[in-house]
Amino acid sequence: MLLFVGRKLAQTIFILLMVSIVSFTLLKLAPGDPVQMALGSEYSQEAYASLTHEMGLDQSLVVQYGHWLWGFITGDWGRSYVGRTPIFQYAFVEALPVTLTLAASALFLAILIGVPLGVLSAARQDTILDAGTAALSLTGTAFPSFYLGILLIWIFGVHFGLFPTMGFVAPWQDFLDGVYHMTLPALTLSTYFMAMIVRLVRANLIEALQQPYVAAARARGESERRVIWLHGMRNVLMPLVTVLGLQLGALLQGAVLTETVFSLPGVGQMITNAVLNREYLVVQAGVMMTGCLFIFVNLLVDLAYPWLDPRLKPR
Amino acid sequence: MSLQMSSSAVQATSRPLVELEDFSLWRQNRSVLDGLSFTLPKGQNLALVGESGAGKSTIGLALMGLLQSQGVKMAGRARFDGQDLVSLNARAWNGLRGRRLGMIFQDAGAALDPCFTIGHHLAFPLRRLLGLSSRQATERALALLESVGINDAKARLKAYPHELSGGMQQRVMIGIALACEPDLLIADEPTSALDVTIQAQIVRLIQDRVRMQGASCIFVLHDLALASQACERIVVLYAGQVMEAGLAEVVLGRSRHPYTQALKSCVIELDTAALEPPPGAAPSLDRMPSGCRFAPRCPRASERCTAEKPPLQGTEAHQIACWHPG
Numbered sequence: 261m262l263l264f265v266g267r268k269l270a271q272t273i274f275i276l277l278m279v280s281i282v283s284f285t286l287l288k289l290a291p292g293d294p295v296q297m298a299l300g301s302e303y304s305q306e307a308y309a310s311l312t313h314e315m316g317l318d319q320s321l322v323v324q325y326g327h328w329l330w331g332f333i334t335g336d337w338g339r340s341y342v343g344r345t346p347i348f349q350y351a352f353v354e355a356l357p358v359t360l361t362l363a364a365s366a367l368f369l370a371i372l373i374g375v376p377l378g379v380l381s382a383a384r385q386d387t388i389l390d391a392g393t394a395a396l397s398l399t400g401t402a403f404p405s406f407y408l409g410i411l412l413i414w415i416f417g418v419h420f421g422l423f424p425t426m427g428f429v430a431p432w433q434d435f436l437d438g439v440y441h442m443t444l445p446a447l448t449l450s451t452y453f454m455a456m457i458v459r460l461v462r463a464n465l466i467e468a469l470q471q472p473y474v475a476a477a478r479a480r481g482e483s484e485r486r487v488i489w490l491h492g493m494r495n496v497l498m499p500l501v502t503v504l505g506l507q508l509g510a511l512l513q514g515a516v517l518t519e520t521v522f523s524l525p526g527v528g529q530m531i532t533n534a535v536l537n538r539e540y541l542v543v544q545a546g547v548m549m550t551g552c553l554f555i556f557v558n559l560l561v562d563l564a565y566p567w568l569d570p571r572l573k574p575r
Numbered sequence: 576m577s578l579q580m581s582s583s584a585v586q587a588t589s590r591p592l593v594e595l596e597d598f599s600l601w602r603q604n605r606s607v608l609d610g611l612s613f614t615l616p617k618g619q620n621l622a623l624v625g626e627s628g629a630g631k632s633t634i635g636l637a638l639m640g641l642l643q644s645q646g647v648k649m650a651g652r653a654r655f656d657g658q659d660l661v662s663l664n665a666r667a668w669n670g671l672r673g674r675r676l677g678m679i680f681q682d683a684g685a686a687l688d689p690c691f692t693i694g695h696h697l698a699f700p701l702r703r704l705l706g707l708s709s710r711q712a713t714e715r716a717l718a719l720l721e722s723v724g725i726n727d728a729k730a731r732l733k734a735y736p737h738e739l740s741g742g743m744q745q746r747v748m749i750g751i752a753l754a755c756e757p758d759l760l761i762a763d764e765p766t767s768a769l770d771v772t773i774q775a776q777i778v779r780l781i782q783d784r785v786r787m788q789g790a791s792c793i794f795v796l797h798d799l800a801l802a803s804q805a806c807e808r809i810v811v812l813y814a815g816q817v818m819e820a821g822l823a824e825v826v827l828g829r830s831r832h833p834y835t836q837a838l839k840s841c842v843i844e845l846d847t848a849a850l851e852p853p854p855g856a857a858p859s860l861d862r863m864p865s866g867c868r869f870a871p872r873c874p875r876a877s878e879r880c881t882a883e884k885p886p887l888q889g890t891e892a893h894q895i896a897c898w899h900p901g
Binding site: 481494569 | 636641665669671673681682685686689690691699700737748751
């Protein structure tokens with residue numbers, strides 16, 4: 261077991277290094293000279309040279325990479341060219357929690373509604389209920405989330421005035437107000453995943469319910485509810501968690517659009533603004549954060565496998 | 576008054592445990608079982624034999640009430656201890672399964688949920704159905720596992736199904752199925768997924784346990800020799816019809832139906848226990864012959880056989896459905 265965890269950790273660290281190299285290269289390949297950008301339009305040759313030295317840009321690429329990586333790990337992510345504010349504060353302390361809250365709320369909603377709907381359509385296979393759920397979930401997948409966001413803003417925000425249409429309140433400071441502000445964005449972002457979960461649960465549960473161990477559970481006298489939720493869903497957990505882990509990238513992408521529509525100061529909005537302003541350091545910080553998040557979550561999924569399916573338990 | 580009571584008591588004890596009468600079953604409007612009749616007295620074992628596709632396993636599943644949700648229609652009579660099974664609702668089935676009816680499956684490895692330990696599998700019948708406390712349940716679970724020949728039962732309780740060998744898995748299945756001491760055990764080809772060397776062991780184990788608990792067992796088997804060893808009664812099925820039925824030694828020793836005779840000759844010719852089909856193939860479900868379903872492959876078939884279904888005739892000890900019994 262320890263060996264298994266150790267191997268997974270080593271793998272993860274290797275992948276993280278690859279991501280960091282790509283991320284670093286992005287900065288190097290970006291057009292424009294950071295020294296020039298920082299100095300503005302008028303500067304002396306000495307000032308240019310001293311700043312180049314100060315920023316470490318006169319050293320070899322490998323050394324620069326090492327410096328940059330160490331800085332990234334220790335929370336020194338540089339300063340934005342425009343505002344000269346520390347990027348770590350801006351990206352990690354301020355923007356990331358917003359995106360995490362949005363993504364977690366959307367995922368929570370998607371699971372809360374998607375799993376029971378999937379179970380219901382699997383248990384009532386080929387009924388009107390099943391067909392209705394299928395149609396609804398197909399619509400959910402086909403609809404672009406920004407359009408749904410605008411629609412929700414128009415209906416619930418403008419027309420009925422039930423929910424705020426923009427802004428972020430941290431739920432850990434004011435829980436109710438936080439949830440209130442997060443409702444429409446989370447609903448917008450969750451539709452795609454809800455639809456995906458419904459179809460995934462339905463297909464996998466139907467397959468699981470045809471397994472001999474389900475017939476055997478019924479033969480033992482277990483109730484239909486117990487058969488579905490215990491033996492059925494326990495065996496659906498593994499494919500469900502796997503797909504959710506892999507779809508985290510799509511979730512973060514969706515968060516970019518949702519944050520833009522609802523004016524949430526999250527990583528998505530941060531990256532969008534940074535790209536528009538050519539703030540490569542900020543873009544890089546965003547790429548590193550989302551990359552690390554994705555890899556970290558999939559590490560958790562990998563580590564959960566032996567628990568999700570005891571047959572995968574290392575000896 | 577006392578005379579009446581004693582006569583009803585006699586009736587109760589002589590009432591057969593399982594009684595099928597002209598029992599038919601359709602799946603998606605295709606006839607799977609056609610007019611089956613047989614009885615199983617309490618305390619006896621019965622073997623259903625025949626080629627694959629004869630409907631043996633379907634009978635087992637129907638008696639467990641596991642087909643009702645799959646668009647299956649039934650007609651005729653099927654009784655379990657006097658209770659009509661054809662009209663039983665889902666709730667009543669749930670009351671029978673596990674408590675009074677137990678089932679052992681062909682592939683125990685697939686019939687045990689891979690995500691749960693052996694102990695968890697045993698906990699359901701012991702704690703939920705019998706209502707034992709967790710300590711009592713553990714004690715009973717250990718005793719059960721030991722009674723089906725599992726060593727180191729304590730460690731096995733914490734094991735997952737894939738950590739046991741095929742023979743062990745089947746022993747565990749037997750233990751689970753018998754946990755509530757059911758009156759009827761249905762063993763659906765309990766040995767076909769196992770090594771030849773342990774097949775006889777497992778059948779003997781089922782036989783012993785069933786006898787100890789005063790229960791009955793319906794074996795679904797491929798193997799004629801095993802069937803005659805383990806069971807008092809044999810029902811020979813072909814394409815969903817009973818060909819020949821009765822006491823094991825009569826059906827096998829003095830078989831008169833051409834199909835049973837063909838089955839026996841296969842065994843003797845090949846000198847193995849495996850059951851090889853006579854020449855030709857069993858009819859598919861959507862193209863069933865209207866008369867005797869064995870007629871197209873039967874050496875003795877006449878025009879009457881293809882036109883008219885022969886009725887099952889004879890005594891309790893020996894029944895044959897054939898126009899030209901040998």
